[in-house]
Amino acid sequence: MLDTFEKIRKYNLWDKKSVNLGFERTSYLSKVSKYIDNKLIKVLLGQRRVGKSYLLRQIIDLLVNEKSVNPHNIFYLNKEYTAFNSINNSGELEELFNFYKRKSKVKGKIYLFLDEIQNIKNRGLFVNSYSQDFSAEFELFITGSNSRLLAGELAGFLSGRYVGFIIHPFSLTEAASFKNKIVDRNFFLDYLQEGGLPELYNLTDEEMRLHYIESLKNTIVLRDIVSRYNIKGVVLLEQILRFALSSIASLTSISSIVNYFKSKQKKTNYETVSSYINYLTEMFIINKSTRYNLKGGEFSEGRRNIM
Numbered sequence: 308m309l310d311t312f313e314k315i316r317k318y319n320l321w322d323k324k325s326v327n328l329g330f331e332r333t334s335y336l337s338k339v340s341k342y343i344d345n346k347l348i349k350v351l352l353g354q355r356r357v358g359k360s361y362l363l364r365q366i367i368d369l370l371v372n373e374k375s376v377n378p379h380n381i382f383y384l385n386k387e388y389t390a391f392n393s394i395n396n397s398g399e400l401e402e403l404f405n406f407y408k409r410k411s412k413v414k415g416k417i418y419l420f421l422d423e424i425q426n427i428k429n430r431g432l433f434v435n436s437y438s439q440d441f442s443a444e445f446e447l448f449i450t451g452s453n454s455r456l457l458a459g460e461l462a463g464f465l466s467g468r469y470v471g472f473i474i475h476p477f478s479l480t481e482a483a484s485f486k487n488k489i490v491d492r493n494f495f496l497d498y499l500q501e502g503g504l505p506e507l508y509n510l511t512d513e514e515m516r517l518h519y520i521e522s523l524k525n526t527i528v529l530r531d532i533v534s535r536y537n538i539k540g541v542v543l544l545e546q547i548l549r550f551a552l553s554s555i556a557s558l559t560s561i562s563s564i565v566n567y568f569k570s571k572q573k574k575t576n577y578e579t580v581s582s583y584i585n586y587l588t589e590m591f592i593i594n595k596s597t598r599y600n601l602k603g604g605e606f607s608e609g610r611r612n613i614m
Contacts, residue, residue: 329361353474354591416444476503
């Protein structure tokens with residue numbers, strides 16, 4: 308455990324070192340900061356690589372430099388880092404956290420920042436325990452790349468004890484601020500072409516940007532969805548994703564996707580397509596949309612791409 312503890316030191320501010328805060332997401336930072344210093348768990352959810360980890364570091368910086376919190380009272384762990392491959396479940400996380408408390412000998416409230424918590428098994432047990440511990444003060448901030456974390460697990464374990472924030476890629480205004488540009492027609496068209504994923508703005512070559520998007524897609528589809536849900540029809544999943552991407556300007560229903568594949572003589576059914584669409588939605592690759600029927604006064608569901 309000492310070895311893991313020394314690794315975690317690198318990613319915390321205990322040694323008063325500075326960290327890369329990235330582009331300040333002032334809108335999100337303002338929203339989250341309103342809930343600091345209460346028992347509510349702050350949950351940040353969003354697609355991979357939209358800047359959730361940077362936002363956590365910005366919150367930590369705010370605590371240290373604006374609220375004068377002792378850096379030793381802040382515990383940060385990012386489960387995506389290979390340094391923490393040994394922390395796979397709530398028991399191992401509990402052991403590491405207890406070791407930190409003994410080693411650091413901190414007094415007062417401890418702020419826990421758990422990044423990409425969906426990669427820790429039985430995570431709800433740990434989060435629920437420390438969010439409700441009345442014998443000491445703890446405040447939790449967690450992130451995840453799977454909406455089921457909010458809609459299912461947290462709603463069950465922590466009903467009424469958390470506040471959720473959906474983190475999106477750069478907005479048009481944020482993109483312009485990042486690039487120090489004026490929002491005009493040309494910039495708007497460029498934004499529509501490039502999208503808002505923050506890392507794309509550090510890549511100047513079109514081929515590099517395409518490779519980055521492809522690698523991100525493979526990470527989400529192959530690692531996050533296929534492995535997590537034990538998907539057998541990987542080819543079908545990718546075809547559904549491509550169909551959604553090609554339908555970015557229009558509403559798309561599950562029935563229309565099924566009919567499309569049937570017209571191409573490809574075997575599938577409503578249940579399979581619905582499951583795959585839900586997986587893509589949970590990973591924030593596509594998003595549910597509703598269409599209002601003016602004549603009937605009713606809402607009907609559709610889906611559109613949000614990358």
